[in-house]
Amino acid sequence: PNANFAGTDSFTYTIRDSFGQLDTAIVRITVIAPALEALDDTASTTAGALVAIAVLANDVGTNLTIIQVSNPAHGHAVTGAGGVINYTPVPDFTGIDAFVYTITDGISTDSATVTVEITRSKKDVQKLLEDTTDDPAAKTVGHAIGGLCFDRSASANFLRDCDALINAAENNDPNTGSALEQITPKxxxxxxxxxxxxxxxxxxxxxxxxxxxxxxxxxxNIDQLNIQRGGWTLSGRDLRYLLASAGEEAGIPAINEGIMxxxxxxxxxxxxxxxxxxxQTENQTxxxxxxxxxxxxxxxxxxxxxxxxxxxxxxxxxxxxxxxxxxxxxxxxxxxxxxxxxxxxxxxxxxxxxxxxxxxxxxxxxxxxxxxxxxxxxxxxxxxxxxxxxxxxxxxxxxxxxxxxxxxxxxxxxxxxxxxxxxxxxxxxxxxxxxxxxxxxxxxxxxxxxxxxxxxxxxxxxxxxxxxxxxxxxxxxxxxxxxxxxxxxxxxxxxxxxxxxxxxxxxxxxxxxxxxxxxxxxxxxxxxxxxxxxxxxxxxxxxxxxxxxxxxxx
Structure with a gap:
């Protein structure tokens, strides 16, 4: 049968024997369309990030093409080359989005649903924590925690603690900012x-x-010493002279040095x-x-x-x-x-x-x-x-x-x-x-x-x-x-x-x-x-x- 044909077709043929006798007959053929089934798909991406979904990869049928794509509620979906649908969520949306696509094999059609889970990007997770506080140092700590938690390569205890912190931020817990400031080792x-x-x-x-x-x-230094008694003053310089004189008279030349x-x-x-x-300041505890x-x-x-x-x-x-x-x-x-x-x-x-x-x-x-x-x-x-x-x-x-x-x-x-x-x-x-x-x-x-x-x-x-x-x-x-x-x-x-x-x-x-x-x-x-x-x-x-x-x- 020709491509994309399903139904009844016929042809005639003629035979001849050795005596030269001829006869004709008709052959009628019913062409049954192959099985066609569009199967549901799932995909995931981060907020604002395009994802290419190969929807035909799991569908049943031959010579399949996409003939229609519905409009998703929280993004945009367009048909691409090679049986791919390119889906882009809106930048600020996280959660579940869906759209319906229809395929044909040239004979019949079928439809299926694509469900897309949109999660936060690393940048979004980091910003989520940063926005819970006005403290400059706590913001850098939140940035680090968000990146490590997104990559999932830290220890199990760290992922436990950072998941709890991010969950609190996602649910607008007012204690998240103060918790982040407590974690910050100022x-x-x-x-x-x-x-x-x-x-x-x-x-x-x-x-x-x-x-x-x-x-x-x-x-x-007795030069700075002034002794005052009964209205008279003995200066330090005078005292030094007297000590020196007394020492010499007593035969002890160094008496002044011993005192001074x-x-x-x-x-x-x-x-x-x-x-x-x-x-306490903005920067230091x-x-x-x-x-x-x-x-x-x-x-x-x-x-x-x-x-x-x-x-x-x-x-x-x-x-x-x-x-x-x-x-x-x-x-x-x-x-x-x-x-x-x-x-x-x-x-x-x-x-x-x-x-x-x-x-x-x-x-x-x-x-x-x-x-x-x-x-x-x-x-x-x-x-x-x-x-x-x-x-x-x-x-x-x-x-x-x-x-x-x-x-x-x-x-x-x-x-x-x-x-x-x-x-x-x-x-x-x-x-x-x-x-x-x-x-x-x-x-x-x-x-x-x-x-x-x-x-x-x-x-x-x-x-x-x-x-x-x-x-x-x-x-x-x-x-x-x-x-x-x-x-x-x-x-x-x-x-x-x-x-x-x-x-x-x-x-x-x-x-x-x-x-x-x-x-x-x-x-x-x-x-x-x-x-x-x-x-x-x-x-x-x-x-x-x-x-x-x-x-x-x-």
Missing amino acids: SLTTAVNASQTSVQSQMLSIRTRMAALRTGVMGI NSGPFGVFVNGAINLGNQD GFDFRTLELTLGADYRFSDQFILGAALSYTSIDTDIDSNGGSLDTQGLGLTLYGVYYPSDRFYIEGMVNYGQNDYDQRRNVAYQLQNSTDVNQRFDSSYEGHQFFADVGAGYQFTRGNLTFGPETHLSYLDLQVDPFQEQIPGNNPGSSWAVAIDKQNLESLVFSLGGKASYLLDQSWGTLEPQIELSWLHEFKDNNQVVNGRFVEGAVVPDNIFQIFTDPVDKNYFRFGLGLQARFDRGPSVLIQYRTLFDYKHLEMNTISTQLRWDF
């Missing part, structure tokens, strides 16, 4: 801030010692308590901190113009993260070399260099509840190390008016603070256990210029001298410390999507330091200094330091 950048306060405490302890050297703790300079070698112990808090700093040092006067010393500092910092976010315990050791040089009686140059090692033990709490019965209450612990280097150089000039000593002072301080890479321990396999993270190396560089002044007044006492002090400095930061810290999920796959960023606030550019002190020098014993210092006009940071320094000279 508190893991606290180590840099805490260590910076420790460095400042160590630096100020050494500056205090060098200031004491300038006022003559190693060999009291107790020896070239001196030791000191400094203890400081530093209390403060960091306000808030925290309260308590720093205990203990410094033991010794120095040697090589000449009246030059002193060198060394000091060992121990610091312990207890940091409590706001909103029960966790804690950070820091232990540090630092070695400082320092020196003072006096080009003249009034002008001085001083400096120090320090290297230190810090050990950190941190706990991060993650707790949230979702409406889909997900209840997370996890604690992630981590231990890691870091180190610090700082250098400080300063110069000043002292004026003396009677018992009053005052003068300007300037310093330039450089700090390089680094925290090693680390990762949190996985606490188990309960809900939320997969949110353990690994954090890359953190680094902070600071270059601070300070300009200020100090003043002190010497009061003669029966047991020695008492000297109240006051200081005020303006500080300016040259470096831009708005750093970005990279992190990843420990149970996430090793893929490009497994990365997020934590942003930090820069160090304030301009602020002030104010200090009060009281120093007591005993005639036959150590010297004692008590100081209070505070920062003001520093954004989001409050810090108050109380320190005590004991000094002996030999």
Whole structure:
């Protein structure tokens, strides 16, 4: 039969025998159409993404062609080459869509239904989580979670936790954003801030010692001492002359040196308590901190113009993260070399260099509840190390008016603070256990210029001298410390999507330091200094330091 023919056909034929006789007959043939059946199809795609559906691949029949396609409710379907229907869902739709197509073999027709499941694309899943929060760091964490969950290559625990989070977002759970912010490990950048306060405490302890050297703790500079009794005044210079004369008359030429300079070698112990808090900002979590700093040092006067010393500092910092976010315990050791040089009686140059090692033990709490019965209450612990280097150089000039000593002072301080890479321990396999993270190396560089002044007044006492002090400095930061810290999920796959960023606030550019002190020098014993210092006009940071320094000279 001809192609695409079904029905009855006939033909005649004629025969002849050997005698030449002829006869004719008719052959009638019924052509039955082959079987034709259009079978239903299924397909899947992501929102807005075209999918080519080979609908004829499973249909029964020969020489099949598509002759009609209905309009789907949530997309567009058009016939393509080779028996394919190209379906494109509208960009924002997810769910089930369907359309009907009709085929023919040239003889008869049949119809079937195509059902298409439209799911979110990776980009849609990432955006779904990002849109639940306004927190910049939480958005990058949501982007990472969405990509890892879409690819399905992370651990089973991670897929469990991310599926619950995405399900909550799809159902407009108002707790999704706060859950994502809980997962975001902002508190893991606290180590840099805490260590910076420790460095400042160590630096100020050494500056205090060098200031004491300038006022003559190693060999009291009696030129600045004026003794007033009953209306008459004995100046320090007069006293020096009298002591020298008395020594010569008594046959003890060095008597003045014994009183004025107790020896070239001196030791000191400094203890400081530093209390403060960091306000929560868009980029960083808030925290309260308590720093205990203990410094033991010794120095040697090589000449009246030059002193060198060394000091060992121990610091312990207890940091409590706001909103029960966790804690950070820091232990540090630092070695400082320092020196003072006096080009003249009034002008001085001083400096120090320090290297230190810090050990950190941190706990991060993650707790949230979702409406889909997900209840997370996890604690992630981590231990890691870091180190610090700082250098400080300063110069000043002292004026003396009677018992009053005052003068300007300037310093330039450089700090390089680094925290090693680390990762949190996985606490188990309960809900939320997969949110353990690994954090890359953190680094902070600071270059601070300070300009200020100090003043002190010497009061003669029966047991020695008492000297109240006051200081005020303006500080300016040259470096831009708005750093970005990279992190990843420990149970996430090793893929490009497994990365997020934590942003930090820069160090304030301009602020002030104010200090009060009281120093007591005993005639036959150590010297004692008590100081209070505070920062003001520093954004989001409050810090108050109380320190005590004991000094002996030999």
